[in-house]
Amino acid sequence: MLEARHTMDAPTTTSADNGTSGGGGDWFTPRNTPTANPDSEPGTEPGPGPSRPAEEASPDAILIRRVMAEVTPVADKVTSYFYALLFVRYPDLRPLFPPAMDTQRDRLLRALLTAAEHIDNTDVLVDYLQNLGRGHRKYGTRPEHYPAVGECLIGALSKYAAGVWNEETEAAWIRTYTTISQIMIDASATDELRAPAWWYAEVVAHDLRTPDVAVITVRPDQPYPFLAGQYTSLETPWWPRIWRHYSFASAPRSDGLLSFHVKAVPAGWVSNALVHRAGPGDIIRLGPPTGSMTVDHTTDSGLLCVGGGTGIAPIKAMVEDVAEYGERRSVEVFYGARTEHDLYDIETMLRLQQAHPWLSVRAIIDQQARQQLPDAVRSFGPWNEYDAYLSGPPGMIRSGVDALRSIGIPSERIRHDSVEELAAAWS
Numbered sequence: 001m002l003e004a005r006h007t008m009d010a011p012t013t014t015s016a017d018n019g020t021s022g023g024g025g026d027w028f029t030p031r032n033t034p035t036a037n038p039d040s041e042p043g044t045e046p047g048p049g050p051s052r053p054a055e056e057a058s059p060d061a062i063l064i065r066r067v068m069a070e071v072t073p074v075a076d077k078v079t080s081y082f083y084a085l086l087f088v089r090y091p092d093l094r095p096l097f098p099p100a101m102d103t104q105r106d107r108l109l110r111a112l113l114t115a116a117e118h119i120d121n122t123d124v125l126v127d128y129l130q131n132l133g134r135g136h137r138k139y140g141t142r143p144e145h146y147p148a149v150g151e152c153l154i155g156a157l158s159k160y161a162a163g164v165w166n167e168e169t170e171a172a173w174i175r176t177y178t179t180i181s182q183i184m185i186d187a188s189a190t191d192e193l194r195a196p197a198w199w200y201a202e203v204v205a206h207d208l209r210t211p212d213v214a215v216i217t218v219r220p221d222q223p224y225p226f227l228a229g230q231y232t233s234l235e236t237p238w239w240p241r242i243w244r245h246y247s248f249a250s251a252p253r254s255d256g257l258l259s260f261h262v263k264a265v266p267a268g269w270v271s272n273a274l275v276h277r278a279g280p281g282d283i284i285r286l287g288p289p290t291g292s293m294t295v296d297h298t299t300d301s302g303l304l305c306v307g308g309g310t311g312i313a314p315i316k317a318m319v320e321d322v323a324e325y326g327e328r329r330s331v332e333v334f335y336g337a338r339t340e341h342d343l344y345d346i347e348t349m350l351r352l353q354q355a356h357p358w359l360s361v362r363a364i365i366d367q368q369a370r371q372q373l374p375d376a377v378r379s380f381g382p383w384n385e386y387d388a389y390l391s392g393p394p395g396m397i398r399s400g401v402d403a404l405r406s407i408g409i410p411s412e413r414i415r416h417d418s419v420e421e422l423a424a425a426w427s
């Protein structure tokens, strides 16, 4: 299953002003209390309607896409203008955003595209927005922040889509944004009853495996439930309000410790801090667990796992999960790296292989194999009885999906995290 997880990760915020100032009126003011069933359609707010094929787009979807087509070529301008509006009208909110807004700006546009893309696909949209609403709790986002964001969003879209903007398009955006924000608010309110907005975690071990890869182990301040294959967002004390994603590198452990594999990448503030600066005793913050690249325990199909570089982290967690679960299903791991030196976790993987007869681990080193990881996987097999899991750089995921589909694995049996998000957020 390709995950419908994209990068709509900008904190939606504005001043404690209830959103009725600044020209937006109360168009976007969603209800502040959760609906009776937060997993259902958001109450009486107009929703995107039932899922339907793309060729039968709803009237709102047609209007939304018309605007998107206008603004996409000037994405940078729209996003800059949106944030300018937001921070001028609601300056109190500026501190909730990271000091440097580059990534954030990029995220907003993608968020819009995602919402527009899925406006008729209620299930995907709801699931995605609920996750997003929960994830926004760590930014300090409150229900009263949403109206101002909607107001500034409309302000920016109407300016840059002037050619197609009219009462009808505006009404469609208002309906859509109201739906979006209501789902997020509801999910956040429900989550508040069962989980903290974030967890503090103390670094208890820092193992520099190569000059730029560290395996970091942390102890959360309270229980942290998650599933093997998922990932979290992480903030370091050195770069406040900059959150980056890392997969859990172990299945849930009885001692409650969590581990991450971090590679310091050029211009990666968080990754460099984690690899070169962090040490035992440092306190980081963790957001909630997320992601659906998890082991399906309802089947006993074999697992074909392809991990490139630090993408091996969630694969290792899933192998441990299978071991823990007790099912003796076949698990075939391909662990790719550019050089032998980059196979920083091969010993762990080989130890797991030794302990579990159902597990096979193959290291594929570009330089030796003279081919990239996905091609190497294709030359083994057959894989048509397997569920496939891909984790690694975006290019590897893309060519991995192509390679696996070309040998007959249907898309719904191929799982991976969002390529867009990988590109943006694992640094």
Ligand SMILES: NC(=O)C1=CN([C@@H]2O[C@H](COP(=O)(O)OP(=O)(O)OC[C@H]3O[C@@H](n4cnc5c(N)ncnc54)[C@H](O)[C@@H]3O)[C@@H](O)[C@H]2O)C=CC1
Pocket (backbone or CB within 6 Å): 245, 246, 247, 248, 260, 261, 262, 263, 307, 308, 309, 310, 311, 312, 313, 314, 335, 336, 337, 338, 342, 364, 366, 371, 372, 373, 374, 391, 392, 393, 394, 395, 396, 397, 399, 400, 422, 423, 426
């Ligand atoms: N740290 C973590 O928890 C996680 C990290 N990731 C992602 O994994 C990646 C790891 O990066 P590095 O360790 O630097 O990996 P890398 O760039 O050294 O590549 C690792 C392997 O992927 C293959 N590969 C790379 N680009 C490819 C392409 N375009 N087509 C086919 N194969 C390709 C290479 O052949 C190599 O075997 C990052 O993009 C990170 O975002 C993914 C999940 C979890």
